[in-house]
Amino acid sequence: MATHPKASPARVVEQHRSGYIVSDGPDQSFPVESLPEWQRPPGFRKGTVTIDQRPGVGDWVLVEGRKAVALLPRHSTIKRAAAGEHYQQQLIAANVDTVFVVCGLDADFNPRRIERYLLLVRGGGVEPVVVLTKADQAQDVTDALASLVELAAQDVAVRAVNAKDAESILVLAPWLQPGRTAVLVGSSGAGKSTLTNTLLGIEKMKTSAVREHDSRGRHTTTHRALIPLPSGACLIDTPGMRELKPTGEEDVAENFSDVEALADQCKFRDCHHEREPGCAVRGAIEAGKLDPQRFANYLKLRDEVAGAANKLANRRAQKADEKVQGKALNKRLDEKYGRH
Template sequence: MEINFEQLRPIGLTQSIANQLYTLKDPLPDGARLMRITEVQRDWFGLGDGPLEHRARALHKLLHDLQEYGDTLTVGDWVLVEGNAGGELWITARLPPVTQIARRANDGRRQPLASNVDTALLVMGLDDDFNPRRMERYIAMVRASGVVPVVVLTKRDIGRDVQQRVEQLRHRLPPDIAIVAVNGLSDDAAEQLRPWLSQGQTLVLLGSSGAGKSTLTNTLLQEDVQSTGGVRKGDGRGRHTTTARSLHQSPAGACIVDTPGLRTWRADADAEALAATFDDIETFASRCQFRDCRHESEPGCAVRAQVSEDRLLNYHKLLRDAQRGQQTPMERMAQRRKWKALGKAGSARARDKRG
């Protein structure tokens, strides 16, 4: 199979991605072409081959096989595409992603957000959207996926206590995390983010509704490709203006994936991988009196003595979410029955005491 690197490199093809062709079980069919998914709709997919955009459908067998492993096609995937006698294009295979950011639904199902991503721009507004604990969780989940996180604080021009909030994050987050405060409507935003916008790089914007992702996307692309909207006056939450993930190429050369707002984001990583992203906690844990210290109420805990209570609570919450995400449906049902029985027993004891 011939690959036109000169044509595909601008939309993110790398040698490590191309090497994934050797991992496919079936032989490469004659006439197959390598393309990248740029948009996912219910019945069709947008594809890019460099200079042109195409539409295609996916073979039912491919979708079924991916579903068997809790996976599906998503924006950023590299796929093999074949044409039929009627001129229709069909996706027949997917290259295993080099990186993939995903989340777990409430029922434990895995939902990919974007594939083959180099950098995640974690967008948070400097208005009522500002939430350091949420940002801390976002960073942990992105790093556990093997993707570089960059914190982008939007609405610098209208936010409250801008400098204090930026310094609060610098003090709280690991020192190797880049933090950039921007006005998403200003061309300066593209200049501030230029180090991550070089040709062939793929970025995904992640954040809650109303954080300014679509506004920033339009600024980076220098055209209005996404609708934008305001936020509610009561709580600062945004309305869903972006309803589907899509990949676009910026004038600077990078591919940018915009995504709908995240209401919730449950980790798609095991507890061990997530724990490793809290570098400070891992370092201090080696100094705890007990090797199996859980950093809760044990004596001689070095972590509680050095790490803020809020950060430690966030750490425990993230690990609990990860453990729940790895449970099977039967395990979740058993856990619910256990807590229901404990609740009934507690109520019975209370009634006995009251006579």
């Protein structure tokens, strides 16, 4: 704060194109203008700031009057690769302690999607908790929990709740203590807004019914927002995300430690887990000890992360090359025109 002696810290509770809504107290929020470079959309032109330099919901910034003038260091981030052909990263939330991965126990229940969410969030320095909503509508909660048994072995908590019942969601209290921040992620219709309303004790967030044939919902939450809870915690609700592209920085081994442990037992070190003799992975699948769909998802996500990592490396090399070229150009201009 030495460079901004008159500034005070505030937290970003909403992000908009031309500025932010920030808060410096539980019931005090106000709009602020942002630095010009923060207003440019990612990839707008060469030299634009990255998501590591531009504030997002959950960030702490320094505010002077009605202007945000500096981004303070983060202790965690949740991000994904943005849609499109060119490699870009999109910030979902910053400075969070817990990610609630929300999935409904209805026709939209999908263990593979949960695995994808966990891959994206576990590398951000936060604790994931899988929240299975609509437990009151589920025909067999036990079977759903059994399909996620691998997560318990990886110390990922799984809780089934009725998001409309205040008593049912008390199981989430350990992650919503005073001073903590949690973010809700999940597909549209999973019950994120309903869960938010129940935690608040009021109908603050708009909700809507899901489609009958597949239990998918429409986007009722249109933007990310940080909301203070009566417990003293903060909650960030997010719009449903239909596309979850890895950034290339994820650790597949951490999220599929059971598969990796089996692979270490294969007879051949370069085993592709197809028809090789002594393949422990195939042996576990045939013995019913490893879900073949989980293994297929492991292979799919491993390839996606490898591809994204390659794009990220190329992007960084391009940026480094542009920086070198820029310095060389400035040097030639200085020599030609005698600039200092």
